[in-house]
Amino acid sequence: MTDRLQPGTAVRVRAAFPPGHVRTPFFLRGKNGRIESLAGDFPNPEELAYGRPGLPRRALYRVVFRQSDLWPGYPGKTADTLVADIFEHWLDPVP
Amino acid sequence: MRRIHDMGGLPAGSIDSAGHDYAPWEKRVDAIMRLLTRPDRQTMTVDELRRGIEDLGPGAYDRLNYYQRWIASIANILIERGVIGVDELGRRMADVEARWRADGRTRRDIEP
Numbered sequence: 001m002t003d004r005l006q007p008g009t010a011v012r013v014r015a016a017f018p019p020g021h022v023r024t025p026f027f028l029r030g031k032n033g034r035i036e037s038l039a040g041d042f043p044n045p046e047e048l049a050y051g052r053p054g055l056p057r058r059a060l061y062r063v064v065f066r067q068s069d070l071w072p073g074y075p076g077k078t079a080d081t082l083v084a085d086i087f088e089h090w091l092d093p094v095p
Numbered sequence: 096m097r098r099i100h101d102m103g104g105l106p107a108g109s110i111d112s113a114g115h116d117y118a119p120w121e122k123r124v125d126a127i128m129r130l131l132t133r134p135d136r137q138t139m140t141v142d143e144l145r146r147g148i149e150d151l152g153p154g155a156y157d158r159l160n161y162y163q164r165w166i167a168s169i170a171n172i173l174i175e176r177g178v179i180g181v182d183e184l185g186r187r188m189a190d191v192e193a194r195w196r197a198d199g200r201t202r203r204d205i206e207p
Binding site: 045070 | 103
């Protein structure tokens with residue numbers, strides 16, 4: 001398991017498009033957000049989906065995104081956010 | 096490539112959020128899934144169910160309703176796992192359909 005990402009850390013969701021069962025929503029791939037909190041460690045659903053044990057467990061983070069970063073021409077408030085559960089192996093730190 | 100089920104953020108119509116009751120067969124599908132995912136037996140996982148639904152492909156995914164997708168996925172996964180056989184399932188489905196027809200019902204009676 002990699003080092004824990006601390007709340008507030010800037011991250012980018014990997015712009016990856018593997019086949020198979022993926023829990024990272026398409027609309028978040030390649031987007032920047034910040035770690036809100038750690039949800040826990042869970043077997044990897046990408047492996048569980050094919051009947052494998054999904055071990056080692058992976059850290060699942062709640063990641064907060066600004067709505068205006070997700071949708072071009074977002075008409076709402078700039079303070080509007082969205083929180084999504086993203087597994088550690090889908091997150092890269094933003095330098 | 097965006098897959099058919101991964102539709103977050105796409106333009107869509109309004110959503111009917113009114114509550115509705117479930118048909119007896121839908122409750123049965125739910126019960127089957129609960130039994131198959133029981134922790135002490137774990138014949139399959141909810142992740143496999145989701146993978147099976149996503150692998151139905153755009154045509155079937157759009158045509159089937161919620162629990163029809165579930166049972167289609169469950170059947171495929173149980174066949175993959177060797178829990179049931181293709182011929183066994185096919186014969187059983189034909190038996191059930193024959194019984195329904197004998198009662199004067201048709202396939203339409205179980206479709207939405």
